Amino acid sequence: xxxxxxxxxxxxxxxxxxxxxxxxxxxxxxxxxxxxxxxxxxxxxxxxxxxxxxxxxxxxxxxxxxxxxxxxxxxxxxxxxxxxxxxxxxxxxxxxxxxxxxxxxxxxxxxxxxxxxxxxxxxxxxxxxxxxxxxxxxxxxxxxxxxxxxxxxxxxxxxxxxxxxxxxxxxxxxxxxxxxxxxxxxxxxxxxxxxxxxxxxxxxxxxxxxxxxxxxxxxxxxxxxxxxxxxxxxxxxxxxxxxxxxxxxxxxxxxxxxxxxxxxxxx
Numbered sequence: 271x272x273x274x275x276x277x278x279x280x281x282x283x284x285x286x287x288x289x290x291x292x293x294x295x296x297x298x299x300x301x302x303x304x305x306x307x308x309x310x311x312x313x314x315x316x317x318x319x320x321x322x323x324x325x326x327x328x329x330x331x332x333x334x335x336x337x338x339x340x341x342x343x344x345x346x347x348x349x350x351x352x353x354x355x356x357x358x359x360x361x362x363x364x365x366x367x368x369x370x371x372x373x374x375x376x377x378x379x380x381x382x383x384x385x386x387x388x389x390x391x392x393x394x395x396x397x398x399x400x401x402x403x404x405x406x407x408x409x410x411x412x413x414x415x416x417x418x419x420x421x422x423x424x425x426x427x428x429x430x431x432x433x434x435x436x437x438x439x440x441x442x443x444x445x446x447x448x449x450x451x452x453x454x455x456x457x458x459x460x461x462x463x464x465x466x467x468x469x470x471x472x473x474x475x476x477x478x479x480x481x482x483x484x485x486x487x488x489x490x491x492x493x494x495x496x497x498x499x500x501x502x503x504x505x506x507x508x509x510x511x512x513x514x515x516x517x518x519x520x521x522x523x524x525x526x527x528x529x530x531x532x533x534x535x536x537x
Contacts, residue, residue, distance in 0.1 A: 294320035297335055302411055307403035309396045315342040315384040317396045321404040336361065336376045336404055338397065343382040348390050353378040356398035360405040363433065363519045365440040366412040409520045414528030417449050419504045419521045427513035431468035435508060436519030438462040446524035449504055454497035456484040459506060470510040478507040
């Protein structure tokens with residue numbers, strides 16, 4: 271405890287209104303870079319934030335910490351609603367390795383220093399924009415990742431169905447290993463969809479990988495050799511043909527480096 275209190279005293283003494291970068295650096299653990307985002311509205315108010323997280327990236331409980339601040343003059347209910355809406359569509363849809371711990375936190379603090387009260391819809395959009403940027407930075411810095419994978423599920427009977435399907439695909443280790451090996455294994459995608467309770471007909475499923483329709487109507491589509499997986503960005507598109515809803519989930523591949531990093535220490 272004395273060491274902790276000494277550190278608290280030192281941090282308090284170093285407080286400065288330009289110290290955001292130092293704070294973002296200080297909260298890093300296995301992160302390779304500090305993560306920050308800011309949105310300045312033309313009307314004179316700002317939303318900014320910082321985050322840390324590179325492993326155990328999954329919603330509900332994870333080792334992700336994110337602190338957002340705003341100088342907008344907004345009441346508690348507006349702040350609460352904006353943050354819940356933004357987190358549901360950003361941080362809660364990041365699923366790097368499906369692992370969780372007990373530290374997951376997203377906080378939004380409002381000072382009102384600008385004296386400007388924004389439209390609630392515009393404020394929510396700004397908060398979501400900052401959350402989205404930070405969430406994407408988490409995915410980009412995921413432990414051992416060589417791919418940043420966007421899973422876009424459309425044509426679902428409900429948004430919950432779309433999220434469930436996207437998350438199941440994101441957590442399929444066989445698919446994640448295949449992507450690391452540059453293998454567009456759409457069969458793994460279908461297998462992941464099949465484990466969900468979402469409404470769909472297997473004979474109606476369509477899957478694209480980086481724009482190539484590798485699966486049509488639940489069967490082989492265009493030749494998988496046409497899929498280019500040489501870049502870091504991977505897009506998996508799923509069409510369930512079961513409704514009008516959609517959702518996007520973000521993940522990464524599973525590499526040798528991830529295994530090495532998480533087997534090289536004892537906690």
